[in-house]
Amino acid sequence: xxxxxxxxxxxxxxxxxxxxxxxxxxxxxxxxxxxxxxxxxxxxxxxxxxxxxxxxxxxxxxxxxxxxxxxxxxxxxxxxxxxxxxxxxxxxxxxxxxxxxxxxxxxxxxxxxxxxxxxxxxxxxxxxxxxxxxxxxxxxxxxxxxxxxxxxxxxxxxxxxxxxxxxxxxxxxxxxxxxxxxxxxxxxxxxxxxxxxxxxxxxxxxxxxxxxxxxxxxxxxxxxxxxxxxxxxxxxxxxxxxxxxxxxxxxxxxxxxxxxxxxxxxxxxxxxxxxxxxxxxxxxxxxxxxxxxxxxxxxxxxxxxxxxxxxxxxxxxxxxxxxxxxxxxxxxxxxxxxxxxxxxxxxxxxxxxxxxxxxxxxxxxxxxxxxxxxxxxxxxxxxxxxxxxxxxxxxxxxxxxxxxxxxxxxxxxxxxxxxxxxxxxxxxxxxxxxxxxxxxxxxxxxxxxxxxxxxxxxxxxxxxxxxxxxxxxxxxxxxxxxxxxxxxxxxxxxxxxxxxxxxxxxxxx
Amino acid sequence: xxxxxxxxxxxxxxxxxxxxxxxxxxxxxxxxxxxxxxxxxxxxxxxxxxxxxxxxxxxxxxxxxxxxxxxxxxxxxxxxxxxxxxxxxxxxxxxxxxxxxxxxxxxxxxxxxxxxxxxxxxxxxxxxxxxxxxxxxxxxxxxxxxxxxxxxxxxxxxxxxxxxxxxxxxxxxxxxxxxxxxxxxxxxxxxxxxxxxxxxxxxxxxxxxxxxxxxxxxxxxxxxxxxxxxxxxxxxxxxxxxxxxxxxxxxxxxxxxxxxxxxxxxxxxxxxxxxxxxxxxxxxxxxxxxxxxxxxxxxxxxxxxxxxxxxxxxxxxxxxxxxxxx
Numbered sequence: 001x002x003x004x005x006x007x008x009x010x011x012x013x014x015x016x017x018x019x020x021x022x023x024x025x026x027x028x029x030x031x032x033x034x035x036x037x038x039x040x041x042x043x044x045x046x047x048x049x050x051x052x053x054x055x056x057x058x059x060x061x062x063x064x065x066x067x068x069x070x071x072x073x074x075x076x077x078x079x080x081x082x083x084x085x086x087x088x089x090x091x092x093x094x095x096x097x098x099x100x101x102x103x104x105x106x107x108x109x110x111x112x113x114x115x116x117x118x119x120x121x122x123x124x125x126x127x128x129x130x131x132x133x134x135x136x137x138x139x140x141x142x143x144x145x146x147x148x149x150x151x152x153x154x155x156x157x158x159x160x161x162x163x164x165x166x167x168x169x170x171x172x173x174x175x176x177x178x179x180x181x182x183x184x185x186x187x188x189x190x191x192x193x194x195x196x197x198x199x200x201x202x203x204x205x206x207x208x209x210x211x212x213x214x215x216x217x218x219x220x221x222x223x224x225x226x227x228x229x230x231x232x233x234x235x236x237x238x239x240x241x242x243x244x245x246x247x248x249x250x251x252x253x254x255x256x257x258x259x260x261x262x263x264x265x266x267x268x269x270x271x272x273x274x275x276x277x278x279x280x281x282x283x284x285x286x287x288x289x290x291x292x293x294x295x296x297x298x299x300x301x302x303x304x305x306x307x308x309x310x311x312x313x314x315x316x317x318x319x320x321x322x323x324x325x326x327x328x329x330x331x332x333x334x335x336x337x338x339x340x341x342x343x344x345x346x347x348x349x350x351x352x353x354x355x356x357x358x359x360x361x362x363x364x365x366x367x368x369x370x371x372x373x374x375x376x377x378x379x380x381x382x383x384x385x386x387x388x389x390x391x392x393x394x395x396x397x398x399x400x401x402x403x404x405x406x407x408x409x410x411x412x413x414x415x416x417x418x419x420x421x422x423x424x425x426x427x428x429x430x431x432x433x434x435x436x437x438x439x440x441x442x443x444x445x446x447x448x449x450x451x452x453x454x455x456x457x458x459x460x461x462x463x464x465x466x467x468x469x470x471x472x473x474x475x476x477x478x479x480x481x482x483x484x485x486x487x488x489x490x491x492x493x494x495x496x497x498x499x500x501x502x503x504x505x506x507x508x509x
Numbered sequence: 510x511x512x513x514x515x516x517x518x519x520x521x522x523x524x525x526x527x528x529x530x531x532x533x534x535x536x537x538x539x540x541x542x543x544x545x546x547x548x549x550x551x552x553x554x555x556x557x558x559x560x561x562x563x564x565x566x567x568x569x570x571x572x573x574x575x576x577x578x579x580x581x582x583x584x585x586x587x588x589x590x591x592x593x594x595x596x597x598x599x600x601x602x603x604x605x606x607x608x609x610x611x612x613x614x615x616x617x618x619x620x621x622x623x624x625x626x627x628x629x630x631x632x633x634x635x636x637x638x639x640x641x642x643x644x645x646x647x648x649x650x651x652x653x654x655x656x657x658x659x660x661x662x663x664x665x666x667x668x669x670x671x672x673x674x675x676x677x678x679x680x681x682x683x684x685x686x687x688x689x690x691x692x693x694x695x696x697x698x699x700x701x702x703x704x705x706x707x708x709x710x711x712x713x714x715x716x717x718x719x720x721x722x723x724x725x726x727x728x729x730x731x732x733x734x735x736x737x738x739x740x741x742x743x744x745x746x747x748x749x750x751x752x753x754x755x756x757x758x759x760x761x762x763x764x765x766x767x768x769x770x771x772x773x774x775x776x777x778x779x780x781x782x783x784x785x786x787x788x789x790x791x792x793x794x795x796x797x798x799x800x801x802x803x804x805x806x807x808x809x810x811x812x813x814x815x816x817x818x819x820x821x822x823x824x825x826x827x828x829x830x831x832x833x834x835x
Contacts, residue, residue, distance in 0.1 A: 005720040005749050007712035009820045012705050012810065016713055045798050047709060050716075051790065088785065092796035125793060401613065427550050427615065 017043070017448040019052030020129035020158070021120050023113065025104060025144055026136040027057025027068070031165070033075035036135065039440035041076045042083060044093045048445060052125035054096040056116055060103060068099035081438065096124055104136065104144050110151035117153065128158030131447055138167055142181035149185030163192040163447055166257045167248065168456070171472060172465040179458045192447045193456040197258040199439030199446075202402040203265060204454070206367070207279075209396070209404065211270045216394075219371070220346075226391060227351045227504055228266065229368040230259055232398075233360035237307065237317060237487065238334070243325035250336045251304075251468055251475075254356040260287060260340075260464040261456065262398070263352055266367055267342055276453040280460065287463035291341040298474035300501070305335030305492040307359045308483030317359055317487035331480055334358040337495035339502075340467065351502055355495060359487035364509045365398035379417050390421055393507070403427040517599045517631075519638035522620055525601045533603060533616065549605060549614040552582030555812065556640040558667055560652040563591035563623065570651075575604050576805040578617040581812040584641045585619040590626055590654045597631060598623040626654060633663040645669050645815050649808065653679025665694065672811050674699035674804075675737040683828040690822060697814070700737035701821050702807040706799040707768065707781060708745065714777055714790055726755045727772045731764030739768055744827035745820070 022040070024032055043049050057068050073094065077085045100116055102109030121128050132148060134141050141164050145154075154160050162182070169175025182191055197203055210216060219225070232254055238245040245253070261283070268286040271278040293301055308319040321328050335357030342352065371392040393407040404426040412418040437445075446454055484492040490506065499505055533549055557577070561570060574585055605616040620639055624632060640646050648668035655661065656679040665671060671689055673680045675698050681689075690696045715723075726746050730739045735757055746755045753773075760769045771779045779788040786797050800806070 005751055007708070007715055007720065007749050009705075009708065009712070011814055011816070011818055011820070013709045013712060016716070046800075047706065047713070047797055051714065051788075051793055051795055086798060088796055089798045095795070123792070125791065425550060427552070427613065 014046060014048050015445065015449065016048055017050055017053075017445060018129055019050040019125060019127045020131055020448055021054040021056060021117060021124070021126045022131045022133055022444075022448075023056045023058065023117070024133045024135055025058050025140070026134070027099065028059035028061050028071070029135055031135045032057070033072070034079045035438075035440045036133065036444070037072045038076050038080045039438055039444050041080065041090070041093055042438070042441055043445060045083060045086065045089060052127060054098060054120045054124040054126055056113070056120065057097070057099045058102055058104070058109075058113070060101060062101045063099060065097065065099050069094040069097050072097060104140055104147065107147060107150060110147045110153060114151050114153055121157075126158075128156055129448075130156075130158065130160050132160070132162040134162065134164045138165075138169075138178075142178055145182050145185045154185050159190075159450065160186070161190045161192060161447060161450075162186050163194055165194050167252055168193055168257075168461045169465065170252065172462065172469045175461055175465050179461070183458075188458055189452070191458070192452060193458075193461060194443055195257050195261055195454075195456050196439040196443065197398075198261055198265075198454040198456070199443040200398060201436045201442075202396070202398045203262060205402075206262075206265050206396055210266075217270070222346065222348055222350045224371055225350055226370045226372045227353060227502070228263075228370070229507055230262055230266070230352065230354045230366075231368070231507075231509055232259055232356040232365045233362060233509070234356075234358050235312065235360060235363040237359050238320065238323050238326070240324065242320075242323035245334075246326050246330055246332045249332045250334055250356050250358070251338075251471060255336055255338065255354060256464050256468045257456070259354050259356060260290075260467060261460075262367065263290075263340065263354065264460075266369075266396075267347055267352070269346070274453070276451055279453050280457050284457060284460045284463060286342065286344075287460055287467065289342050289344045289347075290463070290467040291343050292466055293470040295470060295474055298471055301339040301498070302471045302474075303335075303337040303492060303494045303498055304333035304475060304480055305337075305357060305485045305495065306330070306332065306480070306482035307334050307357075307485055307487045310359065310487030310489065312359055312361075312488040319483050319487065320358070321483065331482065333475070333480075333482075335360075335485060335491045335495075337491065337498060338468075338471065339498060351504070353499060353504070353506070355491065355506070357485075357491050360490060361488055362509070363400065366509055367396040367398070368507045368509075369394040369396070370504075370507075379419055390419075401427065517597050517622065517635055519635055522599055522601060522635075522639060526618055526620070529601060529603055529618070533605075549616050552578075552615050552617055553584050553641050553644065554581060555583045555644045556586065556646045557581075557583040557812070558586045558588065558636060558640075558646065558648045560588045560590060560648070560650050560655050560664075562652045562654050563589045565589070565651070573803075573805045573808070574619070575606070577808055577812070578604060579606065579608075579615075580809045582615065582617050583812075584617065584639075586636055586639055587619060587621045588632060588636070589621065589623045590629070590652050591623065592626060592654070594625050594627045596623065596625050597628050599635075626658065629658055630663070633667060636667050640667070647672060647812060650680070651677070653677070655679065656681070665689070668694075670695040670697065670811075670815060672697045672699065672808065674807075676700045676703075683825060687825055687828075690817075690825065695815065695817055696825075697811045697818070697821070698737070698741075698825075699804070699807045699811070701741050701824065702810050703738050703802055704741055704745070705810060706802075707742075707771075707779075707786060710779065710786055710788070710797050710799070711771065711773070714779070714788060715773065720750045721752045723750050723753045723774055725772075725774055726750065726753050728755070728757050728768060729760040729770040729772075730757065730766050731760050731762045731769045732766040733759075734766050735759075736766035736768075739766060740828060741824055742768060742771070744824040748823045748827050 073090055120126055134144055148154050169178050264283040264286045268282040271282045306320050310317050320326060320334050321330050337355040340352040340354060373391045390409055395405040397403050406424045407421055409419040410422045412420045443454060530551060600621050603616045603618050605614045607614045646668045647670045649672045671694050686696050728739055728742050739757055743755050743757050768781050770781060777790050779786050784799050786799055788795060
């Protein structure tokens with residue numbers, strides 16, 4: 001069979017993107033400075049961006065293209081992680097950066113944007129491909145999409161896609177309404193809802209671990225697994241974001257999106273292929289299988305917490321209500337622990353304990369899978385009641401020290417049969433010393449390439465809101481006796497009691 | 510060094526390795542019993558067998574090997590070849606490092622054998638039991654002296670992949686590499702690996718072009734003789750652009766035969782520097798980063814590929830038909 005001539009070398013070459021223009025709304029904001037622009041520069045550094053590439057930044061602040069380029073240069077030099085900043089390369093990259101001052105509520109601004117896009121299409125050879133990135137207040141998502149649509153920018157030569165950041169609504173009703181308005185302009189396949197947790201290498205590795213190995217999947221069910229704990233602990237407080245955080249709270253900020261997506265990744269069925277829709281179909285199916293709590297079930301299965309003053313890292317830490325911009329009577333939760341049940345044959349009866357919180361003792365994100373104990377304690381004896389096989393624990397560490405550990409017991413050397421728990425560790429960094437791309441590098445590369453596998457689909461968003469909505473509704477009717485945990489502790493006692501009722505205990509990571 | 514003339518035994522070396530790890534991993538009294546100590550992690554994803562000349566700069570080579578361990582944790586078996594007859598010595602040690610932001614040290618292991626050329630035939634029987642089980646085995650021939658060995662068939666059998674650098678003295682001829690590839694070995698040449706980033710840039714710049722329409726390509730080099738990289742580039746372009754005449758031309762300036770520019774048809778011009786390239790296509794003039802090209806980077810790329818490389822294979826097949834034009 002004759003071979004088509006090609007200069008491509010898939011074994012060695014990095015994945016490349018097609019030419020395109022990225023339009024960033026909110027270009028003067030923190031996300032653009034800290035994450036987006038360093039990620040785009042890094043992609044350019046690695047030669048992954050096509051020569052025909054441009055960024056058009058939009059925000060209210062008046063500034064010239066050169067001012068914008070200089071601001072972005074400072075940001076990239078400051079926030080670039082794990083890689084050098086190359087002035088020469090920056091100069092070449094910066095030629096493709098443009099800026100437009102404008103109010104997103106002003107229809108004329110979109111007409112001007114159309115002109116800039118036409119100009120950039122010519123001068124930068126972007127082929128008309130355009131990615132709109134909404135790095136703005138969530139309340140502006142729908143108006144911006146509508147402005148893009150009204151100016152005819154959602155259609156045209158090349159592809160047009162839109163990325164939005166969480167939160168995707170404040171509750172189920174507002175999420176449905178946001179989706180309705182977005183989809184009037186962009187059909188679902190062109191809407192990319194970013195959840196940076198799914199872009200993390202180690203979250204993606206959960207899929208590789210589960211479906212690339214034959215030995216784990218047969219154990220991955222209610223028959224062998226006692227329960228699963230998902231923890232996302234932060235060792236810092238709200239860090240100056242008190243006003244924002246007060247409106248969001250831990251349930252909306254972490255559980256509804258990041259942690260339920262992790263839960264879905266851990267619990268989903270294998271997809272037939274690794275195509276975008278096949279994987280998302282399975283994630284969505286799992287999210288829709290989460291038991292929706294009845295009002296009477298919430299108190300026993302969800303715990304809210306708010307940190308009070310304490311000590312973190314040997315230093316005094318203020319309580320949430322003392323943070324700048326926070327109401328001294330705030331009822332916002334900075335900690336959530338919840339028990340979710342997945343109603344399918346694989347997981348029936350297996351509790352998924354999920355917790356997240358600010359000012360916990362350490363920063364760690366992990367999934368801990370506790371297997372059922374051996375059916376018979378043959379090593380237990382009267383002189384040492386603890387001398388029995390502890391349940392095996394499989395830890396999938398997402399951050400830091402990314403890796404996988406399997407805990408099991410082993411005989412202690414010497415006479416007699418004394419058991420001791422030991423750990424078998426796989427450390428991601430030790431087996432693959434290469435630099436891992438940041439979540440935003442991965443996700444931007446995917447969006448420009450048209451791969452939505454790691455993006456959240458509308459049905460997934462609505463299913464996860466459905467899972468947390470009863471908790472939101474119930475808590476809205478309650479007045480909590482906050483604060484109920486000290487900064488620097490592992491959260492309120494009620495969270496421990498929630499597990500104790502099932503005969504379980506939180507793992508101390 | 511443990512002097513062990515004629516008595517280097519694999520079992521002894523394995524025992525020394527075992528003792529080394531036991532000593533390093535023995536828990537401190539204050540460490541918790543639940544296995545959560547920061548401790549060390551023993552990492553091994555492959556066996557890397559390196560043949561070097563004894564005169565080789567130990568410090569520079571050591572740094573290269575340690576850097577390689579960070580990207581490809583491995584058991585390194587370093588075989589130092591010396592001319593003086595008779596000797597065969599060994600030692601073991603464990604290079605360790607703590608990744609930035611991590612608590613746990615990661616350690617690999619290195620076995621160093623020092624052998625006279627007249628004892629080279631003893632090496633396979635020593636190295637084979639030392640290879641880490643169930644992981645790929647890679648041989649890196651970095652020695653000029655190995656070229657004088659009478660028969661290296663048994664040494665080749667120690668590896669799944671053979672890496673050479675035709676830009677170094679004593680490296681095998683392209684014809685020899687073709688024989689190895691034909692015998693089923695995965696063969697790699699770091700001279701080819703040096704071209705990856707520039708080949709990638711060309712592929713990107715010509716993406717969407719019908720390669721059959723390209724009629725001319727010219728590779729310029731600096732220095733008196735073209736390097737193996739120039740020859741590989743010519744072979745690759747000839748292989749992948751069958752309708753093009755691919756010329757090699759000496760450019761002005763001093764150098765060691767490296768590529769200084771590539772021109773494809775009238776529309777694409779790429780000027781190549783050590784780690785970047787300035788290119789001009791249509792109205793666009795830009796700079797592309799070509800990344801680091803140190804020996805460790807090249808080796809790291811090759812250690813990531815444990816299958817036959819069809820693109821390299823096609824280029825290698827064309828490496829005989831080469832005529833420079835000055």
